Amino acid sequence: MCGIVGYTGKQSVAKQILDALELLEYRGYDSAGMAIVDETNGQVQIRKRAGRVADLEKVWKANPVNGICGIGHTRWATHGGVSDVNAHPHRAGRVTLVHNGIIENYEELKDHFGLADELISDTDSEVVAAVLNRFYTGDPHEALFQTVKCLKGTFALVVIFDDIPDVIFAIRNVSPIVAAYREDGTMLASDVAALGGQATSYMVVPEYHVVELHTDDIRVYNMKNELCEAEFLDIDWDTTRAGKGNYPFYMEKEIMEQPEAIKATLAPRYVDGRISLEADGVPDDVLKNCERVCVVACGTAMHAGLVAQSLIRSILRMHMDVEYASEFMYMDPVIDDKTLVLAISQSGETIDTLEALKYARSQGAKSIAVINVKGSSIARESDYVMYTYAGPEIAVASTKAYTTQMAALFALIGRMAVVRGAFNEEQEKAFVDALMQAPDAIQQVLDRKEEMHHIARGLLEAKDAFMLGRGLDYAILLEGALKLKEVSYIHTEAYASGELKHGTIALITEKTPVVALVTQERVRDKELSNIREVQSRGASVVVLVKDGIDLADADYTHVFTLPAMDDVAMAFPASAALQLLAYYVSMDRGLDVDKPRNLAKVVTVE
Secondary structure, eight states: OOEEEEEEESSOHHHHHHHHHHHTGGGOOSEEEEEEEOTTTOOEEEEEEESOHHHHHHHHHHSOOOOSEEEEEEEOOSSSOSSTTTSSOEEETTEEEEEEEEETTHHHHHHHTTOTTTOOSSOHHHHHHHHHHHHOSSOHHHHHHHHHHHOOEEEEEEEEETTEEEEEEEEEESSOOEEEEETTEEEEESSGGGGTTSOSEEEEOOTTOEEEEETTEEEEEOTTOOEEOOOEEEOOSOOSOOOOTTOSSHHHHHHHTHHHHHHHHHGGGEETTEEOOGGGTOOHHHHHHOSEEEEEEOHHHHHHHHHHHHHIIIIIOOEEEEEEHHHHTTSOOOOOTTEEEEEEOSSSOOHHHHHHHHHHHHTTOEEEEEESSTTOHHHHHSSEEEEOOOOOOOSSSOSHHHHHHHHHHHHHHHHHHHHTTSOOHHHHHHHHHHHHTHHHHHHHHHTTHHHHHHHHGGGTTOSEEEEEEOTHHHHHHHHHHHHHHHHHOOEEEEEEGGGGGGTGGGGOOTTOEEEEEEOOGGGHHHHHHHHHHHHTTTOEEEEEEETTOOOTTOOOSEEEEEOOOOGGGTHHHHHHHHHHHHHHHHHHTTOOTTSOTTOOSSOOOO
16 A cells, blocks of 8 residues: 655655655555755755656656655555645654554544644644654654554654754554665665665564664664664565566566466475475474464455365365455454464565464464565564565556465465375375476466457456356456456456356346356366356356367357366466456556556555
């Protein structure tokens, strides 16, 4: 969601902030702003407005201010509507502040400190700036510590004080901040991606610690005001964002990157022809001794969990739940020390998943995180971590993050099957062979993307669409439906095919688009019967079918044949086909594919 950057050094800060904010656009936002210490008089100057980073740049160019120290922000509205005045930074007295997160008790703070007459925005963030200004008497650490003791909620606060204009201060709770050295200065951000290739390593600011950014130094202090040693992590994937290459949108580029991303994800877990989680540090006894598995995740990550659920039930015959992380703590989950919790998140910062994970661990559960970002909050909170090696994903709609999550989960399930005795050596080999075919199977689908582009044109005028499948196919279609909703704004629902007769078929009318997925041999006949039911009501049916499955010569609007794999691995080529379908519908509708309305890439508020 909201993005934060800060820079102090030898370069023009306006350019550094604007470039970094552009790299954070994928998170989702509705306004942008920056505060720069004017090099001519040492005063803090604010430029902000509702709209895109490009709009902020126009504001700055119309009224430029130059300096080498400053902070910036992209806002996704929570408290207060989208407007110039509600955009960050906020200023109160000698304090200029940007904030990520939500302050739950901001109304109480407003009343307690008598701030109503001082505030000009409708935001909780300006309240924090005003409270900080009340506490500030010249000691920034003491003021920050006193302020955060008053706050309820999540926050990442980045501050410039008028009388210390060459130092940036930050403190956080849950909402992430990373900091890094550059050749020309120091920098902080809410996301490693904002570093933009300017750093080779970074530190994650510990919760309730003050970090100071000086031109040539980064200092960290705990709540006792003691100087602490910072731990730096290597940046092992490209953050330069060389652009979209020859693609019109990042989403297409990232769809096309999936074969290599999956290979990278599988490589460290495939040793001497067998599945190994040794590189992840996941011990076999954790996989062997759990009595049940529970996934906590949101959106696309949860759908990856549903695919895993289908495998765990069929291969391991184990009980497994997949829970909305946002609802997990409020549904009285049955969690104990025999539960293995899988926390799945692309960013590792999804607040609902993080809080669900913390709750599960408090009940004694062991945990494994499946994430893409080193040092993220979920990585630090979990007992063990499996990284997906997808590299940076810029488009809001997740593609390669999803399929690499599935790849990591397949490796996890395969190892569980070995240590629990569900696989003998021959069965393990067959499972591995099927999994290792996934990159090539996806590539075969991608090589036929223009065929899917043609199919997508049939959905351009649709207001509603439906997707039908059984078993594993249904789990795959839930993600396919989400993709189409996210980027094309077509109301799309996935249904288990057998449920049609229990109400859903009332929505099928003449020319209603229906996408049917048929990849599971054992339910082929029932699936074809359900397709005929919607055809008889006039639906326009697109069938995605595993090569070799006989469709019985029925007359479908379109048929797209998927490369034949073992049934359990068909999730990979099917997912790529559904991603292409959503992408082309959105593109041909003339929409901003990479930045769907109202959506944020990283959801850091509950």
